[in-house]
Amino acid sequence: MMTYEKRPKAQIDPEKCVGCGACITACPTQAIKMLPGWVSAVQPSKCIGSGTCAALCHRQAPCLTIRSYVI
Numbered sequence: 001m002m003t004y005e006k007r008p009k010a011q012i013d014p015e016k017c018v019g020c021g022a023c024i025t026a027c028p029t030q031a032i033k034m035l036p037g038w039v040s041a042v043q044p045s046k047c048i049g050s051g052t053c054a055a056l057c058h059r060q061a062p063c064l065t066i067r068s069y070v071i
């Protein structure tokens with residue numbers, strides 16, 4: 001049995017996000033979009049785990065998650 005880890009993906013905590021849009025502008029792959037209600041959300045298929053959003057957010061709303069898979 002082997003395990004491998006995919007690249008981390010960002011997730012944004014909607015309870016912390018205030019919808020300032022800073023992460024949307026900064027994301028190198030345009031992986032973040034604004035949802036109704038002024039909350040940002042990451043599109044996992046576009047996220048490369050750069051950590052740009054987590055580094056800049058003044059609310060510490062995004063976090064990077066590594067998912068492990070057993071194969």
Ligand code: SF4
Nearest residue numbers: 017018020021023057
């Ligand atoms: S930078 Fe933080 S507070 Fe601003 S939109 Fe992105 S996740 Fe929300």
